[in-house]
Amino acid sequence: MAERYSPHIIEAKWQARWEQDGLYHTQDDPARPKWYALTMFPYTSGDLHCGHWYAMAPSDVQARYKRMKGYNVLFPIGFDAFGLPAENAAIQRSIHPFRWTMDNVANMRQQLRSMGAMFDWSREIITCLPDYYRWNQWFFLQFYKRGLAYRAMAPANWCPGCQTVLANEQVMSDGTCERCHSTVTKRDLEQWFLRITQYADELLDHRELQWPERIKVMQTNWIGKSFGVEVSFPLERQDLSDKEIRVFTTRPDTIYGVTFMVLAPEHPLVPQLTTPERRAEVDAYVEATRRESEIERQSTEREKTGVFTGAYCINQFNGQRVAIFIADYALLHYGTGAVMGVPAHDTRDFAFAKKYQLPIITVIAPPDWQGGELTEAYTEPGAMVHSGPFDGIWSTEGIEKVNDYIEQQGWGSRKVSYRLRDWLISRQRYWGTPIPMVYCPQCGIVPVPEEQLPVLLPEDAAFRPTGESPLKYHQAFAHTTCPQCGQAAQRESDTMDTFVDSSWYQMRYLSPSYEQGPFDQEVAARWHPVDQYTGGAEHATMHLLYARFFHKVIRDLGLVRSNEPYARLYNQGQILGPDGQRMSKSRGNVVAPDENVSRFGADTFRAYLMFLGPWDQGGPFNTEGINGVARWIARVWNLVSDHWTEGDREPPDDAGLRELLRWTHRTIRKVDEDLAEFRFNTMLAALMEFTNYLSRPETQGMKGTAAWREALESLLLLMAPTTPHVAEELWARTGHAFSIHQQAFPAWDQTRIAEDQITLVVQVNGRVRDKLMVPASIAEAEARELALASERVRAQVKDGRVTQVIYVPGRLVNVVVR
RNA sequence: GGCCCGGUAGCUCAGCGGACAGAGCGGCUCCCUUCUAAGGAGAGGGUCGGGGGUUCAAAUCCCUCCCGGGCUGCCA
Numbered sequence: 001m002a003e004r005y006s007p008h009i010i011e012a013k014w015q016a017r018w019e020q021d022g023l024y025h026t027q028d029d030p031a032r033p034k035w036y037a038l039t040m041f042p043y044t045s046g047d048l049h050c051g052h053w054y055a056m057a058p059s060d061v062q063a064r065y066k067r068m069k070g071y072n073v074l075f076p077i078g079f080d081a082f083g084l085p086a087e088n089a090a091i092q093r094s095i096h097p098f099r100w101t102m103d104n105v106a107n108m109r110q111q112l113r114s115m116g117a118m119f120d121w122s123r124e125i126i127t128c129l130p131d132y133y134r135w136n137q138w139f140f141l142q143f144y145k146r147g148l149a150y151r152a153m154a155p156a157n158w159c160p161g162c163q164t165v166l167a168n169e170q171v172m173s174d175g176t177c178e179r180c181h182s183t184v185t186k187r188d189l190e191q192w193f194l195r196i197t198q199y200a201d202e203l204l205d206h207r208e209l210q211w212p213e214r215i216k217v218m219q220t221n222w223i224g225k226s227f228g229v230e231v232s233f234p235l236e237r238q239d240l241s242d243k244e245i246r247v248f249t250t251r252p253d254t255i256y257g258v259t260f261m262v263l264a265p266e267h268p269l270v271p272q273l274t275t276p277e278r279r280a281e282v283d284a285y286v287e288a289t290r291r292e293s294e295i296e297r298q299s300t301e302r303e304k305t306g307v308f309t310g311a312y313c314i315n316q317f318n319g320q321r322v323a324i325f326i327a328d329y330a331l332l333h334y335g336t337g338a339v340m341g342v343p344a345h346d347t348r349d350f351a352f353a354k355k356y357q358l359p360i361i362t363v364i365a366p367p368d369w370q371g372g373e374l375t376e377a378y379t380e381p382g383a384m385v386h387s388g389p390f391d392g393i394w395s396t397e398g399i400e401k402v403n404d405y406i407e408q409q410g411w412g413s414r415k416v417s418y419r420l421r422d423w424l425i426s427r428q429r430y431w432g433t434p435i436p437m438v439y440c441p442q443c444g445i446v447p448v449p450e451e452q453l454p455v456l457l458p459e460d461a462a463f464r465p466t467g468e469s470p471l472k473y474h475q476a477f478a479h480t481t482c483p484q485c486g487q488a489a490q491r492e493s494d495t496m497d498t499f500v501d502s503s504w505y506q507m508r509y510l511s512p513s514y515e516q517g518p519f520d521q522e523v524a525a526r527w528h529p530v531d532q533y534t535g536g537a538e539h540a541t542m543h544l545l546y547a548r549f550f551h552k553v554i555r556d557l558g559l560v561r562s563n564e565p566y567a568r569l570y571n572q573g574q575i576l577g578p579d580g581q582r583m584s585k586s587r588g589n590v591v592a593p594d595e596n597v598s599r600f601g602a603d604t605f606r607a608y609l610m611f612l613g614p615w616d617q618g619g620p621f622n623t624e625g626i627n628g629v630a631r632w633i634a635r636v637w638n639l640v641s642d643h644w645t646e647g648d649r650e651p652p653d654d655a656g657l658r659e660l661l662r663w664t665h666r667t668i669r670k671v672d673e674d675l676a677e678f679r680f681n682t683m684l685a686a687l688m689e690f691t692n693y694l695s696r697p698e699t700q701g702m703k704g705t706a707a708w709r710e711a712l713e714s715l716l717l718l719m720a721p722t723t724p725h726v727a728e729e730l731w732a733r734t735g736h737a738f739s740i741h742q743q744a745f746p747a748w749d750q751t752r753i754a755e756d757q758i759t760l761v762v763q764v765n766g767r768v769r770d771k772l773m774v775p776a777s778i779a780e781a782e783a784r785e786l787a788l789a790s791e792r793v794r795a796q797v798k799d800g801r802v803t804q805v806i807y808v809p810g811r812l813v814n815v816v817v818r
Numbered sequence: 819g820g821c822c823c824g825g826u827a828g829c830u831c832a833g834c835g836g837a838c839a840g841a842g843c844g845g846c847u848c849c850c851u852u853c854u855a856a857g858g859a860g861a862g863g864g865u866c867g868g869g870g871g872u873u874c875a876a877a878u879c880c881c882u883c884c885c886g887g888g889c890u891g892c893c894a
Contacts, residue, residue, distance in 0.1 A: 004853050214822050214889080221821080224893060249894060262894090304892080334893045341894095347819085348892055419893050537889080574888090599855095611842075613831060617823080617887095622830065627855085628843045634853080682832060685841055692841095697859095761837045766875045768837055806874060808836055816874045 005637035007601025010729040015116055023739060024118040026074045028526060035071035036527050037063040038506055038566075040535030040543075041125075043080045044104040048111035050583060050609075050621065053593045054575040057606040058615050058680055059534040060117035064721035065675040066532075067118070068745035074527060075118050076509035078125035079105050082133070082498045087431045090463045097431045098459060101128055111594065116602045116724050118741070123512045127501040132508065133433040134454030135518035136500050139550070140436060141447050142557055148195045151445065154424055158187030165189060165428045185291050191426035192435060192494070196549045200225065200418050202563075203548055211569040212616075215540045222541040224419025226250050229403045230336060231412035233261060236312040236321065240272050245313050245324070248335030248417055251345065252406065253398035256387040257363035258315050259353065260341035261324045262306065264332040265289040273324065275310030282307050282326060289328045304329055304352045316411055318388060327352060335417050343377065350377035363387050364395050423546065425497040430461055430470045432495030440482035440489040449483050455491070469493050502543050503550035506530050506565055521559055533566035536574070544569070570678055573618025575609070580620045591621045603723035604630045610680035610722065632688050633726055636719070639694055640712050640730045645704045653701065660702050661752045663693050664711045668748040671718045680722070687718060714746045761812035762787045764796040780807050787813035 018024060039059035042052055063075040086097035093100075105126060112119065125132055143149035157166040161182030177184055196203075200223055206216045228250035235243055245261060263270055265286045274282045285307040306327030313322050322340075329348055330339045343353030343360040353360050362374055364382040381395045390398055406412045426435065434455045436448035448455055458477045461470035471477050472493040482489040504518065510527045511520035529551075544566070551565040576582060577589025584590065596605045608629040613619035667690040674683035693699060694711060702708040712734070720727040720740045731740035755776050760783060762770040770792040774783065784805055787793060793815055800817035807813050 217821070218889065221890075226893075228894080247894080251894080329892050329894090331893065336894095339894045346894070348894080351892095417893075540889080611830085617831095619830070622843080625830065625843055631856090632842085634856090638853085638857095679832095681830085682841090685832070688842060759837080763837080763875075766836090766873095771837075804874060806836090812836060812875095814836080814874055 003641075005634050005726070007603060007725070008598070011114075011116060011602055011725040014725045014728045015113060018118075018739075018741075019121075021739075023741060024075070024120050025122055026072065026120050028523075029072040032070060032072040034527055035063075035066045035073045035532070036506075036530045037066065037073055037075045037532045038509075038530045038534070039075075039077070040533075040539070041078045041080050041502070041505065042108060043083060043085075044101050044108065045085060046104045046107065048108050048593060050575050050591050050593055053115065053605070054609050054618070055535060055572050056112075056117060057115055058572065058610050058678070060115070060119075061606070061610065061680065061721045062532065062534075062675060062678065064118055064724065064741065065745065067741070068717070068721065068743065070744065073118070074123075074509070075120060076123040076125075077112065077117075077119040077121070078123075078505065078509065079108070079127065080498065080502055080505075081105065081126050081128035082432045082495075082501055084429065084431065086128075087429055087463070090431075094463075096459070098128070101431075102126075114594075114597055114602055115606070118724075123509045125505060125508050125512050127498075127505065128431070130454045130456055131513070131515075133457075133501070135504075135508070136433040136496055137436040137448070137453050137455060138450060138518060139500075139504065139553075140496070141450060141453075143194055143553065144437075144447055146553075146556075148198065148553060149192060150195065151190055151192055153188045154191045154193070155186035156189045156191065156428070157184045159184050183291070189426075191424055192437075192492075193422040193424055194549075196423045196546070197418060197420055199549050199552050200420050202552060203420075203545060208564050208567070209569070210567060212537070212571055215537060215544065215569065215571065218540040219545055222420060222545065224417075226417050226419075228252070228335075228415060228417060229406055229412055230415045231255070231340075231406050233313040233315060233322065233340070235273065236314060237273070242269055242272065245269065245338050246336045246412065247338045247340045248415060249340055251342065251399070252402040253384060253387075253390075253395040254342040254345045254363055255315070255317050255340070255402060256384075256390070257342040257344045257361045258320070258322055258340045259343060259359045259361060260349075260356075261313055261322050262327045262330045262339040262341055262349075262352070263309075263324065264330040264337040265326045265328055266332045267326070267330075267337045270309065270326055273309055273311040278308060278310035282309055285326060304348065304355060306352060306356065308356075316409070323358070325352075325356070333421060334419065344374055345377055345379055347377045347379065350374075361386060423497075423499075423549075425500060426494040427497055428469045429495055430457075430463070432498060433457075433500065434471065434477075435492045435494055435496055437492040438480060438482055438489045439492065440485060440487060442487055443482055443484045443489075446482055446484050446489070452483070457495075469495065471495070499543055499546050503546045504554065504565075506533075506547075507554070507560075517559075519559075524560055528560055529562045529564055530566045532568045532570065534570045534572060537571040570616070572615050573613075575612075575618055576620040578621050578623055591623075596626065600626060600630050601725070603726045604633055607633065607684060607722050611684040613681055615678050615680055629684075632691060633723060635695065636691055636715065637726065637730065639691065640716065641733055643700070643703055644709070644712060644734045656698070657702060657705065657707050658756070660699065660707050660711055662755070663690060664707070664714050665748040665750075665752040668714055668718065668746045669753065672745065672748065675721065684722070687715070687722075690715060716740060717743055717746050758810055760786070762790055762793055763812060763814040764793055765817055766814060769793055769796055776810065780809065783807055783813055787815060 039056045063073050067073040081101050086101050089095055089100045090097045127133060140149055159166050159177040159180065159182055161177055161180035166177060166184060176182060204220060204223055204225060228248055229252050230246050230248050232244040232246050235245065304327060306325045309324045309326060311324045313324055315322050330337065341349045341352065343349040343358065344362045345364055360374065363384060363386050364378060365385050366378040366382055384390045384393045384395055384398045390401060393401060403414055434457055436453060436455045438446045438448060440446050458474050461474050463470055478491050478493060480489055480491050481487065507519040507524060507528065511523045514520045547565050552563065554560050555563060577587060577591065579589050581587055581589055593605065604626065608626040611629055612622060612625060667686055670686040671683050716727050716730050724741065728740050732738065757773050758776045760772045760774045761768055762772060770790045772786055784807055797817050802815055803818050804816035805813060
């Protein structure tokens with residue numbers, strides 16, 4: 001009896017050995033194809049939780065698999081270290097964000113090491129260190145030079161209680177301030193934007209990407225490209241500076257159904273065109289809208305509200321007077337900030353018209369429409385009616401006809417609109433990358449010269465619970481001289497959104513200590529793009545879109561050639577508590593990875609996480625289930641250490657030996673295919689079945705044969721990516737040279753998998769009537785003949801007529817009798 | 819409201835046109851008793867969410883409804 005499986009001893013031993021031998025340091029190797037595997041780097045929150053393990057361990061398994069398949073694999077890791085929680089910790093516990101963050105990094109590094117992943121630690125990056133964030137600043141300057149970074153007025157979250165601006169994260173879901181619980185409103189501030197909209201069309205193009213369909217769909221919807229027309233509605237009063245309202249619509253075919261006009265409350269025309277008798281009510285509504293939280297305004301639950309301005313415009317198609325309203329469902333930043341109200345064919349306009357008793361004119365006939373009043377908006381296509389010269393035209397065609405007419409008349413032109421807005425990167429906080437800009441009373445906005453980078457984040461900032469950046473009050477930081485004229489000037493005190501950090505980090509790993517630029521172009525040319533990226537789907541429209549945008553700018557700067565940063569993407573699901581609910585401290589259902597590692601070992605914990613279900617689906621952590629995996633590994637331990645036995649016995653039983661080889665090669669094929677496709681759960685089931693097969697009493701007779709050793713060797717090699725420590729230990733114990741992780745993945749041989757004999761199922765009218773043992777190579781004609789010759793078939797057929805005989809090679813014959 | 823994913827044994831999942839539907843775990847029965855929050859042997863267990871259709875043949879394809887989960891959210 002071999003000694004007992006003791007995960008803690010062997011895991012510590014091999015982790016130390018791998019590190020000592022630099023087993024996972026990736027060097028360039030032109031002889032092997034490169035494979036850049038990347039798992040989203042963790043935020044330095046303090047502790048590695050199950051979600052991190054669930055994301056990273058399977059990612060590691062696939063990276064290891066690729067390595068065994070002959071690739072030169074790069075699998076780096078780092079820390080996303082800037083962000084609000086560090087600043088909150090500073091305020092709440094009087095610990096400096098830097099200390100708090102770096103303590104967390106030290107802790108998480110240890111936890112990550114306990115995972116036994118093949119991370120190349122020599123490439124670690126930490127985004128809050130100056131030699132990382134200086135390149136954020138450098139990129140910002142390049143964006144600025146190309147007109148891709150600009151400053152504009154934008155509404156920021158304003159807390160009237162704290163008298164300051166809040167970051168989005170500081171606004172709670174009910175629209176109140178997280179500290180003083182006042183209702184947060186909007187206040188206009190000058191802030192920095194990155195012009196992501198300039199790349200909107202290119203970002204819609206996902207053709208190069210092997211990404212999950214749903215992520216691509218989410219990005220497409222987020223960008224929200226729509227084709228329409230911008231058309232003018234002249235104002236009735238022509239004594240104002242503006243003579244018309246322009247609206248954007250995708251449904252010009254409904255233009256004869258316009259019965260009102262809606263402007264966004266913030267629309268610049270509103271103050272001028274409001275009539276004196278309506279002014280008080282309009283002003284009150286505009287003010288109320290400003291006070292509304294984003295949450296309130298976006299709620300679909302509540303009724304549509306609006307106010308009549310007293311003004312009218314003219315629908316040039318039919319000369320009709322159209323009343324102009326303001327309503328908060330019209331958004332200033334989309335289209336022209338003005339909507340033509342067509343209640344008959346738009347659900348929002350319908351609700352609005354009902355509430356304010358505005359006319360509803362049907363101009364697209366629903367199927368079987370008798371000319372009656374509609375009870376709800378009809379938004380589908382149909383024949384145009386009450387539409388003057390366009391009557392009778394099918395609406396989809398009518399869109400083009402009306403657009404042509406608008407352009408002929410000079411009333412407007414076809415236009416494309418996007419839902420995507422430019423990326424607001426200013427954050428009124430301390431713990432982030434300083435934006436490298438200076439405000440000079442003489443020269444205006446002046447970029448910090450590249451050679452003066454990094455603009456260091458001062459360490460000795462005073463933290464006050466104001467929600468405003470402490471940098472504003474840091475004299476030595478804020479007061480500077482103008483790089484252009486040398487006079488006293490003010491530094492930008494806002495810092496960058498932390499999504500900037502993660503927008504290009506995959507490039508920094510390639511040359512983490514490069515000083516002449518954000519990355520070494522020559523090295524990058526060999527390694528980018530990331531071949532396989534893995535992480536959560538929650539980043540679909542933020543990180544993943546920003547990173548694609550950044551990459552395209554990096555390309556246009558001439559630093560890389562590829563169009564996309566991440567060639568393949570896979571989203572893991574979410575691990576839930578044992579109760580099936582999201583893990584949270586308040587629910588008390590948090591499963592701590594460290595506890596499981598100390599109880600079962602990292603190998604068992606890794607394997608269990610992968611066994612619990614399809615990786616992209618996630619699922620509840622089952623405290624019982626992990627025992628099963630622990631027992632499986634122990635069974636493998638006993639099997640291999642007890643039954644290895646050298647020697648070269650003659651095979652005792654030829655058929656049994658072929659069966660053993662069949663099992664071995666079938667399992668190799670299954671594991672190979674499953675690992676390539678992230679099907680870890682079924683891979684493990686196959687390994688368990690194989691282990692069970694090898695443990696059967698009748699299989700024991702194969703011990704000592706070459707086939708037996710091949711089976712056990714294969715089992716270890718197949719387990720190596722998933723359970724790297726125990727595989728390494730057993731590899732060594734069976735007399736193999738270090739390291740199993742430098743072995744090639746076993747190859748399977750189709751001829752070994754093929755069965756000699758198959759069971760041919762014989763059906764009559766789809767019901768099984770007989771089973772015949774036949775050679776696997778049986779010819780179709782012979783199979784048909786045998787089936788028809790079967791006694792049991794003949795008994796069924798009797799005097800019926802055989803109308804059809806269906807043959808499925810290697811499986812069955814179905815005799816159809818009438 | 820829209821889009822996406824899922825509903826198969828008590829639980830977690832395979833199977834996704836071809837046999838009387840399979841694994842792991844748990845439960846059950848028996849055995850063992852210095853690997854003991856253990857080991858071995860074995861037998862059970864399923865209207866494949868409901869209803870229609872297509873087919874020689876449907877868990878598998880189509881339609882429809884029901885139930886869970888995720889994302890999204892007035893974008894004119």
